[in-house]
Amino acid sequence: MLSYIGRRLLIAIPTLIIVSIFVFSLQKILPGDPVLAMAGEDRNPETLEYLREKYRLNDPVIHQYFYWIGGALQGDLGISLRTNQPVTQLIAAKLPVTIQLAIMSMIFAFAIGIPMGILSAVKKGTVLDYVANIVALSGLSIPNFWLGIMLILLVSVNLGWLPASGYEPFFRDPIRSLETMIMPAFVLGTALAATLMRHTRSAMLGVLQADYVRTARAKGLSEKAVILKHTFRNAVLPIVTLSALLFGELLAGAVLTEQIFTIPGFGKLIVDAVFNRDYAVVQGVVLCTAIGFILMNLVADVLYVLLNPRMRQAL
Amino acid sequence: MQADTSPDASIGAPAEPVLAVEDLTIRFHGQSIDMIDGVDFSIEKGKTLCLVGESGCGKSVTSLAAMGLLSRKAATIRKGAVRFKGRELLALSTREMEKLRGGDMAMIFQEPMTSLNPVFTVGEQVAEAVRRHRRCSRSEARERALEMFRRVRIPAPEKRLDDYPHQLSGGMRQRVMIAMALANDPALLIADEPTTALDVTIQAQILDLMRELQEETGAALLLITHDLGVVGEIADDVAVMYAGRVIEKGTVQAVFSDPQHPYTLGLMGSMPSLSGGRGRLMTIAGSVPPPALMPAGCRFATRCPFADDHCRTHRPETTVTADGHGFACFKAPLEMLVGGEAA
Numbered sequence: 001m002l003s004y005i006g007r008r009l010l011i012a013i014p015t016l017i018i019v020s021i022f023v024f025s026l027q028k029i030l031p032g033d034p035v036l037a038m039a040g041e042d043r044n045p046e047t048l049e050y051l052r053e054k055y056r057l058n059d060p061v062i063h064q065y066f067y068w069i070g071g072a073l074q075g076d077l078g079i080s081l082r083t084n085q086p087v088t089q090l091i092a093a094k095l096p097v098t099i100q101l102a103i104m105s106m107i108f109a110f111a112i113g114i115p116m117g118i119l120s121a122v123k124k125g126t127v128l129d130y131v132a133n134i135v136a137l138s139g140l141s142i143p144n145f146w147l148g149i150m151l152i153l154l155v156s157v158n159l160g161w162l163p164a165s166g167y168e169p170f171f172r173d174p175i176r177s178l179e180t181m182i183m184p185a186f187v188l189g190t191a192l193a194a195t196l197m198r199h200t201r202s203a204m205l206g207v208l209q210a211d212y213v214r215t216a217r218a219k220g221l222s223e224k225a226v227i228l229k230h231t232f233r234n235a236v237l238p239i240v241t242l243s244a245l246l247f248g249e250l251l252a253g254a255v256l257t258e259q260i261f262t263i264p265g266f267g268k269l270i271v272d273a274v275f276n277r278d279y280a281v282v283q284g285v286v287l288c289t290a291i292g293f294i295l296m297n298l299v300a301d302v303l304y305v306l307l308n309p310r311m312r313q314a315l
Numbered sequence: 316m317q318a319d320t321s322p323d324a325s326i327g328a329p330a331e332p333v334l335a336v337e338d339l340t341i342r343f344h345g346q347s348i349d350m351i352d353g354v355d356f357s358i359e360k361g362k363t364l365c366l367v368g369e370s371g372c373g374k375s376v377t378s379l380a381a382m383g384l385l386s387r388k389a390a391t392i393r394k395g396a397v398r399f400k401g402r403e404l405l406a407l408s409t410r411e412m413e414k415l416r417g418g419d420m421a422m423i424f425q426e427p428m429t430s431l432n433p434v435f436t437v438g439e440q441v442a443e444a445v446r447r448h449r450r451c452s453r454s455e456a457r458e459r460a461l462e463m464f465r466r467v468r469i470p471a472p473e474k475r476l477d478d479y480p481h482q483l484s485g486g487m488r489q490r491v492m493i494a495m496a497l498a499n500d501p502a503l504l505i506a507d508e509p510t511t512a513l514d515v516t517i518q519a520q521i522l523d524l525m526r527e528l529q530e531e532t533g534a535a536l537l538l539i540t541h542d543l544g545v546v547g548e549i550a551d552d553v554a555v556m557y558a559g560r561v562i563e564k565g566t567v568q569a570v571f572s573d574p575q576h577p578y579t580l581g582l583m584g585s586m587p588s589l590s591g592g593r594g595r596l597m598t599i600a601g602s603v604p605p606p607a608l609m610p611a612g613c614r615f616a617t618r619c620p621f622a623d624d625h626c627r628t629h630r631p632e633t634t635v636t637a638d639g640h641g642f643a644c645f646k647a648p649l650e651m652l653v654g655g656e657a658a
Contacts, residue, residue, distance in 0.1 A: 125388070211429040217384055218424075219444040219495065220417035223409070233434050309479040310433055 001305075001312075008301060012294050019290040020072070024065050026286070027279040037277040038081055068283070077284035082276045087284035090269060095288070098266035100170055101188065101258070102250055104181055108189025109196055109246070114239070116193070117200025122227055124205065132197065139194030144253055148187045148260040155183060165262040184261040188253050192246050199242050203235035210234070237308055244300035248293050331401055332357035333503050333535035334381065334420075339395035341373075341380060348606045349393065351376055352614075354561050355633070356554045358503070363529065363536040365546040365567075367582070368556035371603060374539045377556075378505045381537075382422050383412040400502065418448040421496035425508040427488035431480035437491045438464075438476030441498055448499045463494035467524060486517035490524070497528060504529070505537045510545065522549055543582065547571065555579050558603050558614040561633070565640035575642035577619045613645070621646045 027034065035051045036043075052058050056067060071078060077087035120132035156164035163180050170177040207213065208231055216230040255267035262268075266285060273281035305311045334357060341351035351373045358364040366374045379385045381397050383404060397404040399420060404412065416422075424430045431440060441463060442456035451459070457476065464472035467490040480488055489509060496504055506525065510518035526549055529536050540546060546553055546567065553571075554564035555578065563576040574580050581599035601618045604610070608617075612629045616622040626645055635641040 211424060211426050212432040214384060215424065215430045215492070215495075216432065218382060218416055218422045220413045220415065220447050221443070222413060230432050234432070308434065309436075310481050 001302075004305065005298070005302060008298050012298065015294060016291065020069055020287060021065070023283045023286045023290070024068055026282060028061065030277075030279075032277050034081055034277050034279055072284075072287065077287070078280035080273075080278055080281050082273075082278045082281075087280050090281060091266075091284055091288055094264060094266050094269045096169070097167055097264060098251075098254055098258070100177070100181060101185055101254055101263065101265060102247070104178075104185035105188035105192065105250055105253075106243075106247075108186055109192035112189065113193035113196025114200050117197040118204055118227065118232060120197070121201045121204030121208065132201075136194040136197045139190045139197075142190075144187050144191060144256050145260055147190065148184065148257060151183050151187060152260070167263045167265075180261075180263075184257045184263060187260075188250060188257045191253060192250060195246060195249075196239065196242070200235065200239055203238050204231060207231045207235045233307075237304060240300050240303050240307065244293075244297045247296040251289055251293070332359050332398075333400060334358045334537065335396070335398040336377065336381060337396040337398070339377065339380060339397065340393045341376060341385070341390050342393055343390045344388075346606050348609050350390065350559050350606075351380070352559045353395070354556070354559070356552075356561060356564060358535040358537055358552070360502070360535055361529070361533045362551045363526075363538060363549055364552045364554060365550035366537065366539045366554050366556060367541065367543065367546055369541055369603070372556045373559040374541075374556055375507050378422070378507055378537065378539055382416060382420065382505060383407070384416075384422075414448070417444050417496075417501075418499045419501050420503040420505070421499070421501040422505040422507065423489070423492045423496045423509050425511050427485050427492055427512060430492055431488055433480055436477050436479055437483065437488075438478075441491065441495045444495050445498050459498060460494070463498050464491075466497070466528065467491075467494045469494070485513050486521065489513060489517075489521055493521075493525065493528070497532065497534070500532060501534055503535045503537065505539070507539045508541070509538070511540075511542075518545075525549070555582065558609065560614055560643065561641075562615065562644070563640075563642040565638070569638060569640040573640070575640070575647040576615075576644045577621055577646070578615050579642075581618075613643075 035048050035055075035057065038051055039047050056064055059067070068078065075088055077091070079085070080087055080090060083090070116132045116136070120129040123129050152164045155162050162183055166180050168176040168180055210231075213226060213231055216226045221230070251266070254265060255271060257263070258265045258267035259271060266289070270282060270285045272278070273285065336354055336356050339351055339354040340349050342349045354373070354377055356364060356366070366377065368374050376385065376390070380392060381399075381404070385392070392405060395405075399415065404415070407415070431437060435443075438457060438460050441460035442453070445451065445456040445459045446453070449456075449459075461472055461476060464475060469475050469487060469490050475483070475487070480491075483491065492509075504525075509525070510521050513521060522545060525536065525538075528534075536549075538545070538549060550567045552565065553567050554561045555570070555576065556562065557578045563570060563574065563579045570579065571583070574583060578599065599618055600620075604614075604617050610616045610627045613619070613622065613626045613631050616626045619626065629645070631643040631645050633641045633643045634647065
């Protein structure tokens, strides 16, 4: 098992190198000159030249890349062009916010999507199945921002139950933190729940046809044991892989959701950075996100192997 | 030997059969005819009944219905009775049926490769069946699973308990299925083509094993097969099915030595030598008609060389001779007919 994880980590290295090259190229591909953005009104050629020298923008591109990646490997992602803070520091401040949002959204997604998927598979063709499918389709079709705004209108403005925006670190005031986070997490979670529900349903329907499910019934097991133990335990395998992919969708969704609920997280950080041509921050955030995504997929792959004895033997 | 209601059919006082299927009629949703049409047969303690017929004739559906495993979404049992030790199963609640299944009546299936759950060890799966029907601890259930592994002669049983299905061969997996089915000493074992998916040498081993275990336990065995060789080897009685009906049944000797229904004859690929050396008269031409084209009378009429208009429009009832040999054919006994045709 450990050697499997080791091998998977080794495979992740080339992926990360490719991602880093892509991320680095962003600043070369994107329109706009960061030096001009920094210099502001002062278009004096000397100032511009000074800034170019300072940020090594006159060096060959290859050198610039190695300078950047060398720093990144040591935990130095450069300095924000706008705030002059180290990018690592900025990320460290925003990361917990987005992680909390991601975890809470995932909880919503699983708590809604999986039971609904199981139920609609077991009750296939009944009213319950149709209702679940309509709900899922709505979840997929309703844009996050619209749902977010409607929820703010209803829950915060009209009912006054929850704050419309803001953020409180979880460890400083857990209750307040949950209050501010629950609506954005719900908004973000519902879209994922819909995808999860659809996939759980089809995975369950496939497994329900399996011979071993008939064997489970022939043993005299209760329908509950047949569904939850013998069927779901097999249907969960594709869902594990899917969840890692959904994590990417989650991060993308977080950008928008954080804007709507003005949560100072990763999404807001990257949007602000892009608008300000703050390349160091954009690069750092994208690199971090890519690492997070690769790690989630690694976790999913390991889980998949743990849950699937056929894979375990192949290691 | 059989449970026909005809007064002249019983020999002495028949013991109560372990399983009696009477006039079982099943229709699949969306079809215009009954897929299973008035199926009758019964099995006594310690006896083996083979249900024979080609694919799609309803053997498996009949057995699944007996086990209560037929999906209600797919089919409806329109009439008939399935009596297990005198108890009407079709009237039982889901709960009561669950108690019987895997306990007093058990089933093994055709595909050992896919009939075991890939994510649990085979030991767990057998122990699960034990725990479902007996009050016992996990370790006692495991003990029982081990004992059953020994009885079905799985080599190195202690090690195999913790194996996953994919680590075992098809023959071993079928042994596991048999161990699971017999773990709770069932009075009835239904085996749906248990050897079809296996190599020929393994087939013989599994059949021998089943026969041996049956002798040990005294369980009744309902064996579903399309292999007449298997029937000759293992069965006491045989019931031949065609297109959802039992068209001939009786002891193996009676049916094999003196088949009365043209379909049975065709199945055996030969005719009685009474025809006077004109060689083989028939194989079964054509195929089973689709439900929409099924004749209203004898369902074999479309393929039967002897069928006339009466056959096509009237349903032949089962005639039972004194020795319990039953057949549903207007033309029986065929000897006369064959002789007549030859002349």
